[in-house]
Amino acid sequence: MPDSLLPIRIRNLRLIKGDRAVLDGVNLTIEELGITVIMGSNGAGKTLLLRCLHGLIEPDQGQITLGNLTVADSRDQQAMVFQHPVLLRRTVLQNLAFAVPDIAKADPQQLLAALDSVHLADRANQPARMLSGGEQQRLALARALLSKPALLLLDEATASLDPASVLLIESLVKAQSKRGTKVILISHDQGQGRRLADEVVFMSGGQVAEQSPADQFFTEPRTPVAEAYLAGKILF
Numbered sequence: 692m693p694d695s696l697l698p699i700r701i702r703n704l705r706l707i708k709g710d711r712a713v714l715d716g717v718n719l720t721i722e723e724l725g726i727t728v729i730m731g732s733n734g735a736g737k738t739l740l741l742r743c744l745h746g747l748i749e750p751d752q753g754q755i756t757l758g759n760l761t762v763a764d765s766r767d768q769q770a771m772v773f774q775h776p777v778l779l780r781r782t783v784l785q786n787l788a789f790a791v792p793d794i795a796k797a798d799p800q801q802l803l804a805a806l807d808s809v810h811l812a813d814r815a816n817q818p819a820r821m822l823s824g825g826e827q828q829r830l831a832l833a834r835a836l837l838s839k840p841a842l843l844l845l846d847e848a849t850a851s852l853d854p855a856s857v858l859l860i861e862s863l864v865k866a867q868s869k870r871g872t873k874v875i876l877i878s879h880d881q882g883q884g885r886r887l888a889d890e891v892v893f894m895s896g897g898q899v900a901e902q903s904p905a906d907q908f909f910t911e912p913r914t915p916v917a918e919a920y921l922a923g924k925i926l927f
């Protein structure tokens with residue numbers, strides 16, 4: 692496993708879009724391994740925060756450090772799985788080989804094992820773009836895990852999957868977390884949050900409103916805004 696990227700420190704992060712601060716002074720420290728679930732209403736800033744962490748967006752203000760590293764220097768130890776997977780116009784197997792060329796050369800069997808772990812071994816030579824949405828998502832996760840990232844980011848990666856695929860992805864993510872990968876995932880699914888989270892970060896209005904251990908968050912959230920969200924009350 693690569694070096695730890697902990698603690699992750701985010702200080703006063705601001706991102707302006709148009710005339711609006713869509714990230715409005717995010718302060719967050721993530722110290723522990725395990726799974727951090729980010730929750731919050733639509734538009735709270737969850738995706739933008741994850742994209743900043745992964746170096747896809749440059750914030751207008753503020754700092755992010757991961758262990759002793761900057762975002763840019765930690766990029767090769769990170770992997771991100773998006774809600775809509777981005778795959779190459781190549782076969783399923785080639786999508787993996789392209790992402791981890793060293794492994795593909797030295798130990799191609801690992802690629803097949805990775806496909807097997809997401810129940811796609813029999814699709815190895817098909818064009819990846821012919822896979823269904825859920826199958827593409829499983830391939831994207833297999834690809835992310837092959838790089839043995841120190842930090843795995845998932846943005847609503849199971850949002851459009853059937854229940855069996857959701858549980859498969861959850862079990863792979865949990866196993867990877869036990870192997871020492873720090874996992875941060877965005878989810879609106881309270882069931883998923885309860886199944887996976889060690890801690891919950893709750894975002895509201897471009898800020899972190901609450902960071903709590905998962906068992907506390909789901910039984911006794913500390914903030915009225917999180918309580919309203921969990922109760923399904925509309926927050927606009």
Ligand SMILES: Nc1ncnc2c1ncn2[C@@H]1O[C@H](COP(=O)(O)OP(=O)(O)OP(=O)(O)O)[C@@H](O)[C@H]1O
Binds near residue numbers: 734735739
């Ligand atoms: N490129 C952009 N230009 C302008 N506004 C943007 C842009 N990208 C995001 N936003 C705005 O920033 C806010 C936060 O967006 P973000 O995608 O982070 O929300 P989210 O918490 O992930 O929401 P959801 O749960 O709906 O996915 C939203 O109001 C969104 O409209």
